[in-house]
Structures are given as structure tokens and as C-alpha cells.
Amino acid sequence: MKYNGMFEIIGPVMVGPSSSHTAGALRIGQIARQLLGIEPEYVTFQLFGSFAETYQGHGTDLALIAGVLGLTTDDDDVRRADELAVERGLEYQFTKGSGGQYHPNTVAINISGGDRAVRLIASSLGGGKAEVQELEGLPLRFSAEIPTLILYHQDRNGFLAKVSQLLDNAGYNIARLALERWRRGGDAITVCEVDGPLKSDICEVMRSSIPGLKELRVLDAGF
Template identity: 50%
Template sequence: MGILDMIGPVMVGPSSSHTAGAVRIAWLARQLLEKPPRQVKFGLHGSFAKTGKGHGTQLALLAGVLGLTPDDERIKEAPEIARQSGLQYAFEEVELGDVHPNTVRIWLSSEGENHVVTGSSIGGGLVRIWKIDGLDAYLSGEAPALLVRHEDKPGVIARVAAVVADEGINIARIVSGREKRGGDALMSLELDRELSQEALSYLLHLSYVNWARTLKKLS
């Protein structure tokens, strides 16, 4: 256990779980879009729904999708920043079943592109995104990441891993989720450093890759 696990991250308060963690989840979700979101809906589960308002969770989530980080003093100004940018947003309470109480489901859309992200704030500002567009995933924001949406067929994971290896990059963690055998699948990889744009472009030109995105580490 490190010192940050005990005292929490550098952040705007009041809560590492309800504030810093909420910013992190939404900041990661924002990176799935090529362009800034135009519409966002937050589904708050458990304690995020019951006590989140007093802890600033709604402000934090909104700040995250606007690209603000946990230590940004403008978090409290998120509604005004959203208004100026033309972002439409809404909050609702949802029941997501047997999941961590600090969990949110975020639907976000921009110019024909939309995604649904489900993540949890697990304490000390640490987060886990574990569903993207209904498929199993793993993102923590603690490392650069690569997401690849693809056809479920033999050899795809090996091909993507080879592209990463050719860049001289180690894979720290990989999770693969699929709807069904031969259907839609999603790879989420956390890497030792960010994949180059050239490698990403190569992946996007593979016939069995439908969508791919690199995500930055939240420092």
C-alpha cells in the first residue's frame, strides 16, 4: 500500500471516492469520443445516488466529461462551463444490481458517435471502468490504454498484441469481452506507454477491427 492509498490523491474535495473518483470515471469515458460530447446522461447507483449531491459527485462527473481533472479548481464551475460549451446533460437514479455502491453508468454522444460506460469509484480516488457498450472491459486510468472493438474471430487478440509488441510496448493488463462466439467483441489493454498514431491507424485498417481508440493516463 502506498501513501496515496492512505491519504488519497491531489484533488478538489470533499471526497476521494465521490469527487476525485467520479471525475476520473467521467474523464476516461470522455476519451472514447473523437469530439467533445454534445449530450450526456449519468445514471447514479447506490451511494452515488443517495449521498452524491452532498459530496459534489454530480459536479465531479460533469467536470470529468468536460475534460477537467480531479485537481482542477474549476470543478465547481462545471455547470457554467457545460452551458457555455452547449453540452446537454441529465442525472437520474438507476439500479445496477450487485455492484459497488459508488457506481455510475454514463451515456455520452457526439455527432453520430455514442458510448455507454459503467464504472465504479473503489476508494482513495481509484476507479475501475468495467463495462463499455455492454461488453466487459478494464480501465483504471493508471496507465495508457488501448480499446479495440472487433469481430470475434481467431487470431485477433494475437494480431493486436503483435502490433503492440512491434512498438516495443509491454501489455500490463488485457481484458476481452464478447457478446457471443463470432459476434461483437471488445479488447481493453493497459500499456506501459501510449501506442503511436501510426500503430493505431494500422489497427483501424484491419478488416475485422470496427473501432479503436487510445486513452491517456490520468496523471
């Protein structure tokens, strides 16, 4: 099921002109920002399909930058996101990609800041809805419509059991769960969507008590 809620259809409230090329692109930028988890300094956008053909007319470039800067879809400043980027020391680059079996509105993003870097491929599905297709080259799909935990960890016995046990103890219901790894016993990423707003204490508990957990990011749907 691609669309789950009423306000994905009647909404979002946004500045024009295109829900997929402006609002959806902005949400992808926001997801990239939250995945990085710190203030971004450098970002590259490789545009595919319709994104590549019509990005200027729709302000897709401005929207992607606006999202990376943490602006919301209804912010009047979206139209001057390029100026804001200069003010806030964010460097960016746009290129056009070809090939790949992606949705027509797709962008590949490399974003970095401090000592962190994240790469992802995400698509704008229409009506302002965004979906990550790949994270660090792993086929992990998520939309960040509901609170989402991104766990970077080592592949080992009992990891998911520990995650679900902690979430259950704290009263969270797991809505969706996906784990992908590079190799058995190697690095892995788990994406875990939960119902209800996430409180920060659960993150601290997880960080301190899950063996093999290296990094934890929270995607907050309330952007």
C-alpha cells in the same frame, strides 16, 4: 490487486470534498469522455448506492460533468462545471438507479456526440480510483491508470495474435488483456493495457493493418 501505485494512496492532488465522490467521479467522467473520443453533446448519469444518496453534498454531479468536459481533479473550475457545461453546449441529466450488484459508488453513463454513443458502468473504489465495470453491457473491467487501448472489432481467428504481434514489434509490453464478444464471429471489444506511454504512430499502424478492427480508442493515463 486493486491499487498498484504509491500515488493512488498519497494522491491525487484534488479539489475537495471527497476522493470517491469528487475525484473518483471526475475520473469516471474523464474515462467516458476519452471512450467517446469526440466532444460530447449529451450525457446521462444514473447514480447507484452512496452516489445516489449523497451526490449533492459531495459535488459528485459537478465532478462527473467536469470529467466529461475534460477538467482535471485539481482544477478550480470543478465547482462551476454546471456553468461550463452550459457554455460549451453539453446537455446532461441525472437520475437515481436501484438494484444491481454494484460497488456502493457506481454510475451508469450514456454519453453521445456527433454520430457516436458510448455506454458504460463504472465505480469509484475510494481514494480517487475509478474502475469501469461494464462497457456496452459487456463485463470489461479497467481503470485507465496506465495507457489502455480499446479495440472495437469483429471476432475472428488471429485477431489477438495480430494485436500482440504489432505491440511487441513496437516494443510495448502488454500488462493486461481482456476480450468479450456478443457472439462467436460477431462484434467484440478488446481492452488492452500496456506499459509505457503510447505513441500515436502505433495506433495508425494498428488501424491500417489489423483485419476486422472497426474502432480504436486510446485511454491516456496522463489526465
